[in-house]
Amino acid sequence: MGDSRGNALHSDPELEELLGRETRRRASTLQLIAGETPPTPAVLAALTSDLGTKYAEGYPGTRYHGGCEVADEVEQLAIDRAAHLFGADYVNVQPLSGSAANLAVYAAFAQPGDPVLALRLDHGGHQTHGSRANFSGRWFGAIHYGVRNADELIDYDELRDTALLHRPRIIVAGAASYSRQIDFPALRDIADEAEAILWVDAAHLAGLVAGGVAPSPVPHADVVTFSTHKVLRGPRGGMILAREPHRAVLQKAVHPFIQGGPSMNSVAAKAVCMRESGAGAFADYARATVAVARRLCDELGARGLRIVSGGTDTHLAVVDVSALDLGGREAQRRLASAGIVVDRAVIPFDPKPVAEGSAIRIGTPSAVVAGLGAEDMSTVADWIVRGLTDPVGAPQHAGIRGEILARTGG
Template sequence: MSVTEASGVSGVVRPVGPDFEALRRQDPELAEVLLGEQARQCSALQLIAAENFTSPAVLAALGSPLANKYAEGYPGARHHGGCELVDVAERLAIERAKALFGADHANVQPHSGSSAVLAAYAALLRPGDTVLALGLPYGGHLTHGSPANFSGRWFDFVGYGVDPESGLIDYDQVDALARKHRPKALVCGSISYPRHIDYAAFREIADEVGAYLIADAAHPMGLVAGGAAPSPVPYADVVCATTHKVLRGPRGGMVLCGAGLAERIDRAVFPFTQGGAQMHTIAAKAVAFGEAATPAFAAYARQVVANARVLADGLAAEGLAVTTGGTDTHLICADPAPLGLEGRAARGRLAAAGIVLDTCALPHGDARGLRLGTAAVTTQGMGEAEMMRIGALLAAVLREEVDNRQAREEVRELTQAFPPYRS
């Protein structure tokens, strides 16, 4: 029996979903914004490391009537009636996430990666506890102790860093700081660290001082799903992640943990840090987890890494200083200073040419570098040959060897050959 039959609905059920023409008729001003953003995404090179193109199936779930449903609580224990079918959607997302990552427990309700980290802290820590995390100047996230963020206001963060020569995490320093400060929790993860993290080393250090190990794996988790990066799940007490980025799902978060912490994590998400779950987003997460469990996604994840390595090598050959000497992931950090530019100015020059990326902190000094990733362009179908072409074009733009018209023409050729959505 189908879900619609079990719900008691009779006759033909016509799906209700996104209707752009209805939006255009009712609100043409906003419709133009949507069209403009679609054109922008499809006509520029999207190299922001945290972005990707979701599938039409994910978009369909996001624009579904599940957006109408209020569902505080968890499947089988909601604070609202009429949740029988959204319970099915959330259970699908939970079971698919557990199977995909080999976790005992999954909470798929966090609205974002930051919400997931907040829930982890709420479950394991008390205000004033000491936490050891990667310092913000070395690629730590805002939730790793920024004074502008709840983490820096509520907890006593100590930052570890990277080796000044290699740019790699200094595990000896992590160990020494852990022994000195005896943190309640040790956080591993970064927004701009392009190498695999040694989760076993972090686990050993955490055990030495009796600390919880929290893996903030927002960036590599899609690669983990595709078997292209090591998993933090066997080592960390709690794993926090996003469901977009390389994972290619909707914008949102999730928390994975062992059975012993499941109840504490669930209570930390709801009711402590969030109210009603966004059921349309949870359904879209379920779709994305299902897609990520396929051989096609595993091939995609491997191609993302292959593309990043080629692009990193190409940028280095063009004279940019690539941090850590390369990448193991989808992410590349590079200093344009050898070309006479600081990161912010370089980003602006590239944006004018149709190449969209971010800046990031560099391991040492106050200047900003460039942070770029290959997840979105790989979704479009680009491969190593295109990465070589993009690296050469990026450097030519920074050196002003081509003007914006010439650069945008080459970008147009690439994006038309590899559209993100094919009819």
């Protein structure tokens, strides 16, 4: 840490030691978390800028606090870049997280108790799509559609029937653990027929859309939300895209309804992210995340592990580990012992409780950033299967850790 900000941590050795441990943890393990990607150096530079101390409550040109001239230009730059990148009429870059962006959508288009139709959590949906543990399930009338038992793909016929029966205020598309492309034109037709708002939560998809390897929901949806820190290599935060008629209601839903001043350093980092995501190098990276995920699924399948829905069209996949007589929690623990970081997950129609699950969720963006390619996935699949075979702390796990270090240079 060569600058004054880094040196200042020497006065807090306890925290400095913890931060050093986190740096070493990341460098010495294989990151297969679907929702994490290291931000780029330019994004990190924006995050540590002086804008981090600027209180800029309001919107460009209408701030409550003085001294916001630069903040106004930075926020407008982020808005303009995002609008150009995604082809959106309206952009809001202020949400502090993807979940905050989702809360703003509910605030803009629904009243407490209104019916909202979304993918079931245990079929790949997200907590903010109607879980009873979340505000979305407590404040709104959550109704759910699911995937077919036969192929684990979204059942659009059931979705349509449910929408026409319940007439939801909002239809939510998008997921946390669904690995296949979503039929946005079909959903637009269903939403029009049911007279519902079509909202696409593209938290995991936005980076693939920006990179040109996934269809864009923007032409079809009334509103799109996403996180800026998953496949997109931006700061932790959220963003909203929408059609022009929804501008006023969404502006008010973000501020003043759900939050006060935005994190202007994060807004600056989002501006960087939007610029970098439109470059050719980002498109190459996005293509690689999908190619690597598909190859890893093939290699794991060849080793006897079942991939939910038979594969992936994205950067993530759900891997059923029940054939190894394991649950998701134990599989996660064993792989962590071997230096491989994954999430535990459930499978559709899972016989195990949600807290345990029968699967792990894997994602490839961080692995691609670390320099791994499709040609390395045979080795990675071997690491995963070997890691799952033995209990936590087994001697073989130390060997896998050594192999990971040798390959990634951690």
